[in-house]
Amino acid sequence: MSRQAALSSFVESTPPGELADVTKAIKSILGDEAQADLAPAFEKYNEDQFATVKLPGGSSEVLVSPYNSLGDGRYYDVESQSSFAFDHATQKASGVQSYVLDSSHSDLVKGLVKSLGIHASEHYPKSSLGVYPTEDDSQLAIITVANKYSPSNFWNGRWRSSYIYSPSSGSIMGAIKVDVHYYEDGNVRLLTNKAVQLSVGAYAGATEVVRQIANAERKYQEDLNKAFGSLSEGAFKALRRQLPITRQKIEWEKISGYRLGQDIGGGRSR
Known part of the structure; x- marks a missing residue:
């Protein structure tokens, strides 16, 4: 290399x-x-x-x-x-x-920005969004990104969702990506990439397009929550010895309150 x-x-x-x-x-x-x-x-x-x-x-x-x-x-x-x-x-x-946008979909772009802004304000504490025509002006890219950084607590995270919407066919194809890094007394990272395919019908309005996107994102978040629940009760629990270095049993019902690298791993105390 x-x-x-x-x-x-x-x-x-x-x-x-x-x-x-x-x-x-x-x-x-x-x-x-x-x-x-x-x-x-x-x-x-x-x-x-x-x-x-x-x-x-x-x-x-x-x-x-x-x-x-x-x-x-x-x-x-x-x-x-x-x-x-x-x-x-x-x-x-x-x-x-x-800069003034020159596109045959200018009105649709403005409508999508407005509807996407309402969706983002309801579901993300802080986010940025954009809607842009593709190079040949036949499709629209719909993007949302939400960042949350907490370096003092040793973690940072980012949600990215991007879709290509074709007004003529009504198809929406894209992906939802989540990237979270936790690095207190260890180095744990979550990376996900969820492919999304939706259909809203030809020349659907901005409200319907965003409604379908919102449903897909809500479902994915629910799936992530379920996966984390299963992880703490099953796979994650199986990875740990019954008695860690501290010689104290882990109270699994309180798993969300542990500092991953220190409390579970039996690291130094403060």
Whole structure:
């Protein structure tokens, strides 16, 4: 594996909210000369992860993705009707300019942004969203990303959902991805990728499209909750010895209150 490929693999596997830490660690080993080698990996990571950034003078965060790229490091946001330059290394925005969307689906895009915003505000504590026409203007990309970072408690998480909606056929195809990293006295990471296929009928309205998406996301969250319940009662319990190092039995009904790396593993106490 080449040096650039090795560095890129580190960047592309970075958990949510930890890109600056990974970059700092790489530079501490290789120095600033690694910056040039990392540039393509930064761009790929930010677009794949739907990085969010607050525009200068703005109050809300907008998305960076392959779907709203204008090329040469610039991206656009439908809701604020603006375009901006994005530094993939620092994750900072600059050079904000006015931008008016030119699409045959402009009215549908605005309707989807509004309906998706209502859905997101009801189900995510903090989220960013975007609706963008594809390059040939025949389909629409519908994206939602919700981040929650708590480095002081040693965990970070990200929810990403992206769909391609074809108005002419009514098909919706996409994926829901969840990435959670817990690293107190250990290193535990949850990565999921749920494929989604829906149908709303040709030229369905924005409300119906978002309703179908909301149903799919709610069902997936319920499935995740059930899976975690089964994990704590079955597979996870089977992985642990009956008496850990502390010589005290684990109270499984209180599993959600344990600090995973320390309490269950019998680590140091504070």
